[in-house]
Amino acid sequence: MTGTRDFEGMNALVTGGASGIGAAVTTLLLARGARVAVLDRDITGAPAGAFAVEADVTDDAAVRAAVDRAAVELGSLHTLVSNAGIGAVGTVTDNDDAEWARVLDINVLGMVRAARHALPHLRRAAAERPGAVSITHTCSIAATAGLPRRALYSASKGAVLSLTLAMAADHVREGIRVNCVNPGTADTPWIGRLLDQADDPAAERAALAARQPLGRLVSADEVAAAVAYLAGPAAASVTGTALAVDGGMQGLRLRPAGS
Structure with a gap:
């Protein structure tokens, strides 16, 4: 898909778009013709060419203001890539209630807030441009594979996977597709x-x-390519899908090397 401009005329908002996977997504969408707004609590790393808005996804009022500002700047909103999130390490005994609340607030409710305030803009765009409107969540292989010392993180991403499926059912008849990408361990x-x-x-x-x-490790650019596919016009019939970008971790069971 190198050199394609399949996002020409489309406007995207990427949360957590100033670093890691989010920055890779932003850079790729810009290269493929989209106008892109980045929502991040630290916008200093936002890719050149993006419209950057500072906001924390745990603050509902700030998210609403940032989404509305981005939509005004871009003129409309066709694609939300909800990528902002944090990690957590440990078994269920290693993270206290406050840390559970913090991670779930960012990783799950952060996506809820972004979608809640983007949906009015997405609905308008879907009416004007059927098939071009989508929400893509950054989930994780941790949602579908049991990983050691990732209890809290896995629980949060399991919720994101279920949220993706429920939202896909809720919004399919509005012309809004909802999918997620499940990276393996990415070099971020x-x-x-x-x-x-x-x-x-x-x-x-x-x-x-x-x-x-x-x-x-999976590269951020590889995850970005999967996000761009799910968000783009080539995936017009794809909704309620979790796309693994995990080096085969989800589905392959290899014999030990040399056996």
Whole structure:
């Protein structure tokens, strides 16, 4: 799809779009012809060419103001990529109630707030341009695979997967498609910070890479390509779908090397 301009005339809003997967999505949508607004609590890393709006997804009033401002700036809104989120490490005994509330507030309710305030704009766009309107959530392989020491994070992403399916059913007759992308372990700033905390960062990186059948971490650009497919016109008949970008982690069961 290199060089395609299939998002020409479309306007997108990407939450968490100033770093990691969100920045990769923003850059790709811009390259493919979209006008893009980024909503992030720190907009200093927003890709050049995007309209950046500062807001925290835990603040409903701030999200509403930011979404409305983006829609005014762009003129309309065809695509919401709800990507803002945080990680968490530990078993159920390792994170207290406050941390559970914080992660669920960002990872789940943050997507609810973004959708709630984007939907009026998306409905108008769907009436004017059928088949071009979508919401895409950044979920995770943690929603469908049991990963050690990821209880809180997995619970939050399991909720995102269920939210995606429910929203797809709610809005399909309005002409709004809702899907999610399920990355495996991606080479993002959060993973970098996680590795920095390990006793042996190189060994921990190797272990994370080895659990994916391809034997390496997923790149942010690879996840962005999947998001662009789900959000774009080529996926006009795709809704209620979770697209894994995980190096085969979800579905493959390999024998040990050499066996």
